[in-house]
Structures are given as C-alpha cells and as structure tokens.
Amino acid sequence: MTVPQVPSKLVFRIPATAVLGALLFAVTATPFAWAAPGLFVIYLVPIAAIAWVLRVRTVADRERLVARTLFGRHVVPWSELRAFRVSERSWVRAVAEDGKELPLPNVRTRHLPALSLISGGRLDDPTEAPAEDAAAEDTAPEPEHATVPATPAEPEPAETASAKPAE
Numbered sequence: 001m002t003v004p005q006v007p008s009k010l011v012f013r014i015p016a017t018a019v020l021g022a023l024l025f026a027v028t029a030t031p032f033a034w035a036a037p038g039l040f041v042i043y044l045v046p047i048a049a050i051a052w053v054l055r056v057r058t059v060a061d062r063e064r065l066v067a068r069t070l071f072g073r074h075v076v077p078w079s080e081l082r083a084f085r086v087s088e089r090s091w092v093r094a095v096a097e098d099g100k101e102l103p104l105p106n107v108r109t110r111h112l113p114a115l116s117l118i119s120g121g122r123l124d125d126p127t128e129a130p131a132e133d134a135a136a137e138d139t140a141p142e143p144e145h146a147t148v149p150a151t152p153a154e155p156e157p158a159e160t161a162s163a164k165p166a167e
Helices: 016-035 040-054 107-119 131-136
Strands: 009-011 057-061 064-068 071-076 081-086 092-098 100-108
Touching: 009 100, 009 107, 016 040, 057 100, 057 107, 064 100, 081 107, 092 107, 100 107
Parallel strands: none
Antiparallel strands: 009 057, 057 064, 064 071, 081 092, 092 100
C-alpha cells in the first residue's frame, strides 16, 4: 500500500481558459461599443472578468492559508484557524479562533480532504466519519429477532448423531 504524497502547496483558482470567454465577449461587444459615444465603457466588463479570473484564488501551504479576492488578500496561519464551515451552496469558509469567518474563493467541499491533509492534521476533515461513531457502529447491539448463537454449537458425538432404526 502506498502512502499519499503530501504536496507543498495547493492552489484553488478558476482555470485560465476562462479568459477566453471574456475575450469572446469583448469581440462580440465591439459593434455595440462603437455604436454611440460613451458605449465603449462596455469593455470594462471583460477587463474586470479577466482581472477576476487571474486574481481570485485560495492558496494553502503547510504554514498558512491565503485567500485572494479582487481587491484584497487575507493571510491566516493554520494555528489561528479553528474549523471549516460549509454553506448551503457548498462554499467553504475558514473559521478563525476569534469566530470570524474568512471566505475561501474557489474552494468547495470536495477540496476539504486535501486542505486537511496539507494542514498537517491541524484541522480535521469534516467529510470523514468520526472514529467514535465508527466504533459505536461496530459494537451496536444485535436486534432481538436475530437467531445467531453466541457460541458455536459443538457437534454431537457420533453415536448420538446417527439415528438407529426402530425395530
């Protein structure tokens, strides 16, 4: 059995090919942008989209978690994080020791095992079943209607096992 290799850094971001969609929007908006004076501001939409795709990300390494937004950056060491919180839409937030929540751009619930692994065990994987629940399931009492013997039955001696024909 092979032990999984722990990466030194994880980056969660939108694929760079999304820039192509913004460029396509810019090309198709060209006739509209030059139709009247002042409509060229429509080009701000693809520029903002490109900046968003290239800037917004979450980077996790062994020491800290960095969440970059369009206009800011939040750096939090793993030691200052208490847990992850998952919203109804599967967005993940990091909960700091003081109770503040830090949104983690582009991180989803499927990424939580990787974040738990790179944190070095400082934060538990919430998708993993707790150990005490698994142990409780193993020792659960059997239903009363089960007819499983507690000890295996011993075979009867040979002379009593075979029936003698009645004469």
